[in-house]
Amino acid sequence: MENDLTTRETDLQPTVVREQPLARTQAVPWLIVILLLAAVAWLGWRAFFYKEEGDPVGSAMLAFEKQNSLTVFSSRFEVVAESEDTRGVLGVDLLKSRQAAIIPATVEYRLDLSTMDRDRFEWDADKERLDVVLPALRISRPNLDEAQQKVFTEGSWVTRDASSDLARNNSLQAERKAAAFAKNPQVLSMAKSAAKEAVRQNLAIPLQIAGYGDVKVEVRFDGEPKPAG
Known part of the structure; x- marks a missing residue:
């Protein structure tokens, strides 16, 4: 009897559970x-x-890496061309005609970025300034908008051949005049200013994103003096 009681008491012992x-x-x-x-x-x-120590010049070159050419300025103007044509029989001039044309022309100014190697960049860490030297601008062939031209023709009788010759001569003359006008110092000055501003914007923002802060970007063309300071 005593052993059975001990066994029951042992079986009724509570199970201990550890709680967190x-x-x-x-x-x-x-x-x-x-x-x-x-x-x-x-x-x-x-x-x-x-701000991790890096290479500002390398970051600047990376901004131009995928751009072989950058159009920085476009100039649209009108050129005047004038031609004369004479037709005759047996050396006698019988038909004279003249044609004047006012032709709109467009010229684009581009930067060749494929030549922008490391020698064209100079980083001044003390002044946090990046100096950039650009190659000469490339001027495109004039694009004549002959569909919008204004034509004035004089002559009692203008043959089809004469009309074709007058138009062809005026187009050639207009292209030469447009190419000469595109090299006008005032127009070139505007194109260079636009190029410098475009390069500043193309470099300043990537350098800021790269962690170099408010970097001053100085841009000049070959042959132009380096800015003082």
């Missing part, structure tokens, strides 16, 4: 949140405030 403290259980989600916030803060600092 409530404070520790509640702290786990907060720890995860804190770690996530720390990771986000580090990534933000890395993206916007961290």
Whole structure:
């Protein structure tokens, strides 16, 4: 009897279960949140405030890497051309005609970026300034908008051949005059100013994104003096 009682008492012993403290259980989600916030803060600092020592010239060249040519200026103007034609029989001039034309023309000014090697860039770390030397502008062949031209023809009788010759001569003359006008010092000055501004914008923003801050970009063409200071 005594042994049976002992056995029952032993069987009725409660099972002990260890429970995690409530404070520790509640702290786990907060720890995860804190770690996530720390990771986000580090990534933000890395993206916007961290400045890794690098190569500003390399960053500038990278901005031009995929551009072989950059159109920086376009000029549209009108040129006047005038031609005369004489037709005769047996050496006697019988038919005289004259044609004047006002023809719109467009010329583009481009930079050849394929020649922009490292020698054309100079970085001044103390002044946070990037000096850029550009090659001469390339001027496109004039594009004559002959569909919009104004034509004035004089002559009692203008044959078809005479009309064709007058128009062809006027087109050749207009192209020569447009090419000469495109090299006008005032027009070239405007094109160079536009080129310098375009290069500044193309370089300043990528350098800021690369972490170099508000970099001053000085641009000049071959043969122009280096800015003082």
